[in-house]
Amino acid sequence: DGGITQSPKYLFRKEGQNVTLSCEQNLNHDAMYWYRQDPGQGLRLIYYSQIVNDFQKGDIAEGYSVSREKKESFPLTVTSAQKNPTAFYLCASTKDRDSQETQYFGPGTRLLVL
Amino acid sequence: AQSVTQLDSQVPVFEEAPVELRCNYSSSVSVYLFWYVQYPNQGLQLLLKYLSGSTLVKSINGFEAEFNKSQTSFHLRKPSVHISDTAEYFCAVSGTGFQKLVFGTGTRLLVSP
Numbered sequence: 037d038g039g040i041t042q043s044p045k046y047l048f049r050k051e052g053q054n055v056t057l058s059c060e061q062n063l064n065h066d067a068m069y070w071y072r073q074d075p076g077q078g079l080r081l082i083y084y085s086q087i088v089n090d091f092q093k094g095d096i097a098e099g100y101s102v103s104r105e106k107k108e109s110f111p112l113t114v115t116s117a118q119k120n121p122t123a124f125y126l127c128a129s130t131k132d133r134d135s136q137e138t139q140y141f142g143p144g145t146r147l148l149v150l
Numbered sequence: 151a152q153s154v155t156q157l158d159s160q161v162p163v164f165e166e167a168p169v170e171l172r173c174n175y176s177s178s179v180s181v182y183l184f185w186y187v188q189y190p191n192q193g194l195q196l197l198l199k200y201l202s203g204s205t206l207v208k209s210i211n212g213f214e215a216e217f218n219k220s221q222t223s224f225h226l227r228k229p230s231v232h233i234s235d236t237a238e239y240f241c242a243v244s245g246t247g248f249q250k251l252v253f254g255t256g257t258r259l260l261v262s263p
Contacts, residue, residue: 040193069250076159078240078255079194086248094250126193135244136182136201139251141193 038063040142042127047147049114049121057112057145059127066132068110069139072096073124082125085110086133114147122149152177152243156254163261165233171226171257173215173241183224184242184251185215194240200224236261 040061049055059068067086071079081094085104099118104110110129114121125145130137153176163169175181182201186194198209205217215226224241241254 042193076255079253081250084250128193133248135247135249135251136199138184138196138199139194141186141195143193144191146191 040127040129040140042125042142042145044145045143047145048150049147050150052116054113054115055147057114057125057127057147059110059112059142061108061110061127061129061140061142063129063131063140064107065129065140066107067130067137068104069128069130070094070100070102070110070112071126071128073126073144079126082112121147123147152181152245152249152252154241154243154252154254156241156257158257159255160258160260163231163259165261165263166230168229169227169231169235169259171239171241171259173224173226173254175222175224175241175243177222177243177245179245182244182246183215183217184244185209185213185224185226186240186242186253188238188240188256190237197226197239231259231261233261233263235259 043058069084070082083102085091101113127142128139155174184199185197187197188194198207200217208214213228238256240256242251
């Protein structure tokens with residue numbers, strides 16, 4: 037089955053720790069996205085990548101980093117600089133860069149701070 | 151830049167009743183409009199989208215939305231809801247070409263027996 041997988045489902049972070057959220061897709065999509073979801077705020081774009089080895093900051097990139105070394109993978113690192121990381125993180129992908137394309141979402145990772 | 155307003159954070163409704171979830175957008179350019187649905191602790195799924203052509207678009211599970219350019223709205227409607235429609239619904243907008251999706255804050259639809 038084609039789709040997007042995110043792991044882990046739950047992730048706990050200690051103070052000062054960097055953590056990495058995994059996102060993998062086997063849809064052969066070029067573009068991938070990371071969103072953060074907080075209650076009552078909808079989804080906010082963290083980073084996006086239109087093609088391998090290229091990515092751009094979204095609206096709330098501070099405290100986060102990404103890489104796109106392979107077409108199917110777009111990991112997100114939440115660094116210690118992100119002071120309020122508790123949220124639901126969603127990864128998405130589209131076939132290409134055209135904004136009319138449907139975004140397909142993974143099941144999400146819930147990040148909690150210990 | 152685009153923006154989306156979903157004024158209703160929560161809409162309670164009885165099973166088999168009609169429902170309307172409101173969405174208004176702001177944009178200075180032509181737009182694409184989307185409704186996504188999110189079930190608890192899951193990712194989002196596309197419900198329907200307007201790209202061009204007929205202003206009334208429909209989903210396979212009975213939802214429909216109408217693009218109204220003069221009122222800058224894209225309200226979602228269903229004539230008779232089911233318990234299984236309980237979820238959070240997000241309206242989203244993008245410009246044409248490669249532009250990021252901008253999401254509204256979501257409306258939680260609560261269907262009770």
